[in-house]
Amino acid sequence: MSYTNNSKKNKVALIDCNSFYVSCERLFNPKINDKPVVVLSNNDGCVISRSTEAKKIGIKMGEPYFKVKELVKRNNVYIFSSNYALYGDISRRVMKTLKSFSDKIEIYSIDEAFVDLSHIGENEVENYGKEIRKRILKWTGIPTSVGISNTKTLSKVANHIAKKNKTGVTYLKENIDESLKNFHISDIWGVGKQLSKLYIKNGIDTAYKLKNISNSWVKKSTNVLGAKTVMELRGVSCINLETQETKRKSCCVSRSFGKKVTSLEKLKESITTHCLNAAEKIRNDNQTARAITIYIRTSPFDKNRKYYSNSISIDLPISTSNSLELVKKAIDGLKKIYKCGYFYQKAGIVLSKLNENSEKEFNLLAPIMENKSQTLMKAIDFTNAKYGRNAISIAQAGINNTWKMRKKYSSKIDTASFDFLPKIQI
DNA sequence: TCTGGGGTCCTAGGACCC
């Protein structure tokens, strides 16, 4: 493994939106600005975003909603079902604002981005961070935290610290050991549940201790990623800034059911719907799939019923993005793994081995078949974009679906009025 | 009653070949 030891010059900022989904809801609802607010995952299942006030009350990240219902009631917490069309749109605006500072930017997730600040002078870095923060707040209304340091992993640490700062900006310079001593091992980027367990078992419970562990031990006990994290804590950059937007390599669509499902017919409906959505997604990216995976499972939390989970992967003879072909394969697969007598909680599909349309393998019949189907698919995508997703669907997908998601607390805010967003009908 | 969804990367081990 080779490391680029140019840490002295490298400066990278991590900009992270504070309580992003909550902040998005607040944009259109100023009366909840100083109130405890949470946003729930699909199906109103878990808490996935919390305002500072909600955190203080003791509502934990990822906690099932039914477990905190009482706490929520007692403290008058405002609840929202998630509205991804809204969050996606606000995210695009935040990223666009960031790009006004630099082209060297890696959009890491819906609410986070790394920006290269190597060209900014040592004494100006912190003010530059403040300027970024100020502009995003002014242009989009979203509060952020900015962490800056020599490597991505360290800028993540800096960002954590910035979240507790008044200014919202932290620049971790060379002498960072004091900060690392107070930084818990499980908060390090790249150290998840399993690694935390391993490290703590070996007496390594802070970032500082991990930084000073021997190379040979890390390599022996973990893998290359573990080793990279350690190097990055030492200020040696091993994880590059990915400024090129790359196309996805797989595409999955899955949902939990609002109500448990037992019949093959209902499973067919949901698998068909997921398949249509996934196919549309990859067509949008001008991609085709050469494999499809179908999976179904019962609830892993239900102790009173038998658990069943199964999946099947099917290779496709010709790479395709044709909805009808994909649905047909998906249903074939579903029939093979379906077992009667179970209460299913979730179903999903994965399209994988994705290719660019242009690099499709050579096939004699393909051009003729494709022209026809492509015209049809384009017509469907156009209509659905204009009149709402599923305006055109296929009969198999069902119409009044009892298995559809719960979304009791949706703010129903739709930014289409100023950005021509397609409205998603749930 | 009620526990999300969408990604990436790494590795061990099997299949296959000579």
Added chain:
DNA sequence: TCTGGGGTCCTAGGACCC
């Protein structure tokens, strides 16, 4: 009777991220 070993490729599953 004695029953190799090294290389490559692929895949499933695990770990991690937000």
